[in-house]
Amino acid sequence: MDFELTDEQRIAQDATRRMVSQEIEPLIAGYDPDQPLPKDATRQLIQILAKQGLTTARLPEEAGGSALSALTVGLILEQLPPVAQWALGAQEVTIARIYRGSTPEQRARILPDLIAGNKITCTGTTEPDAGSDPRSIRTTAVEDGDHYIVNGTKMWVTNASVCDVMMVTTSVGRDENGLSRMMRIVIDKEESPFTTRKIPTLGLKSGHLGEATFVDCRVPKRNVLGETGDASRVLTETWIANRPFMGLYAVHLAQKAYDAALAFAGERVQFGRKIAGFQLVQELLANIATAITSSRLLCYYALSCIDRGERSNQISAMAKRYSLAACQRAISEAMEVHGAMGISTELGLERLYRDARMLPIPDGTNQILTLIEGREITGIPAYRA
Missing domain, CATH: 2.40.110.10 (Butyryl-CoA Dehydrogenase, subunit A, domain 2)
Known part of the structure; x- marks a missing residue:
């Protein structure tokens, strides 16, 4: 089993990081992160992402799409800040849903403004x-x-x-x-x-x-x-990829919390030495690192299953359910590393925690995902199929 990313995937990750630092972060820096991003700024944000082909990630090349693999899309989405992940997620998946089952006339009339980000x-x-x-x-x-x-x-x-x-x-x-x-x-x-x-x-x-x-x-x-009658099928087809994408949103948040906790532990001095040397602080850091790594790999695996055309209902549900729970816990433990500062609004960890708590709701609650996994394991639906 090869865990190495391709050169194309590494290039996509690097290009996304540059886009975030050079274009997206300067755009959103001027706005309060606890207030809705103005519509004009949201449109600009989507237009930046559109230039990278991210609004057409799931469209075939003959339709002007990027035709990216599900795994490559996940690698890109993992690099984006939450406001960009959220806005792009709705834009891109709706474009994909409109494309499926639409006529050539509808595609030519409806999609260009959505793909370019001229309309949200x-x-x-x-x-x-x-x-x-x-x-x-x-x-x-x-x-x-x-x-x-x-x-x-x-x-x-x-x-x-x-x-x-x-x-x-x-x-x-x-x-x-x-x-x-x-x-x-x-x-x-x-x-x-x-x-x-x-x-x-x-x-x-x-x-x-x-x-x-x-x-x-x-x-x-x-x-x-x-x-x-095709609505349920179209929604389900897109939900299957959306679930590990959502898991990678959580990985992004947990990674930021881990980076902050590791830096803090290497600087904070208590009882005459840096707290990074205390066994229980090391345990917290080890737990966080394990949660991030396991969640990331599970989401990558789910997306690679989709790319191989395998039935991915179970692994997709598993990836979202596990990753969100693990990463929420990881962010909470990163807050513990910071002590009292961890609960301050000044530091921003509480915002990461609040953002992560939002993610179990869309594209299938934890309970529905559990039942999907159970259905795939046993072959018996616990709710209406």
Whole structure:
């Protein structure tokens, strides 16, 4: 088994680090990390990432995409600060979802502005009463001539409060089991107005996690994507890669906490010597390093399984669930290394902890991921498949 990265992957990592230090960090440095990044700044951020081909990471080359392997995308995403990971994640996955099942006319009309970052986009699936079970959605789309009339509410949508375009999962009726027959439709806020608001959250405060409300929203039929009933499949296909990506977001946060803890332990003096020489401090550092390394390798392995075309439901769920738990614990232990300073807002470790605590929610909660793993192990679903 070869654990070495290819020259191409190392180059991609190095190029991303340079982009972060030279373009992204100077852009976000002027804004309060505990306040939402203004829309213009968010657009600029996405445009910087677009120039590196990151908004088309999962699109084939013939469609103008980067056609990057899942592992290469993960290696790149791991280098980005949380606000960039969050904004890009919603933009890129929505572009990938729109591409799947869309017609050449739709791709030519909708995608260029999203790919370039001229318009901010996102996916609206979760609702107040439908989260882990998307087939329980109640947002409706009713035919009206050449339009659909959309009514409903979407919640916990990344980029919602600054979006220009949203891909919305709607219900066009119920099947014999009472489940929604889901349809995907692209809603451009300028031609089909809807309202949005940011939802205040514990962490990732510079991002734009929000709610969208559609009241008699008239959307042209030409914006319907794919076939009715394909929404669940398209969402699942993209969630499988998103889960180890989310795990690598946590690795990024834990790595920053570890770097700070290691530096602090080498400087802080108590009882006449540096605390790095104390056995229990070394234990904390060893625990953190182990959590980061094991999480990183598990996520890399999950992405490499996806690249090989293997069935990756179990390993993808495992990668996210394990990495987020391990890295949250690692950040907490890094705070312990710092003693009282660890809980200060001045140091910033508490922000890393809050940001990491946000990550178990999107793309499958810990409990749903556990049940996915259990289903794959036993062949018996513990919830509706």
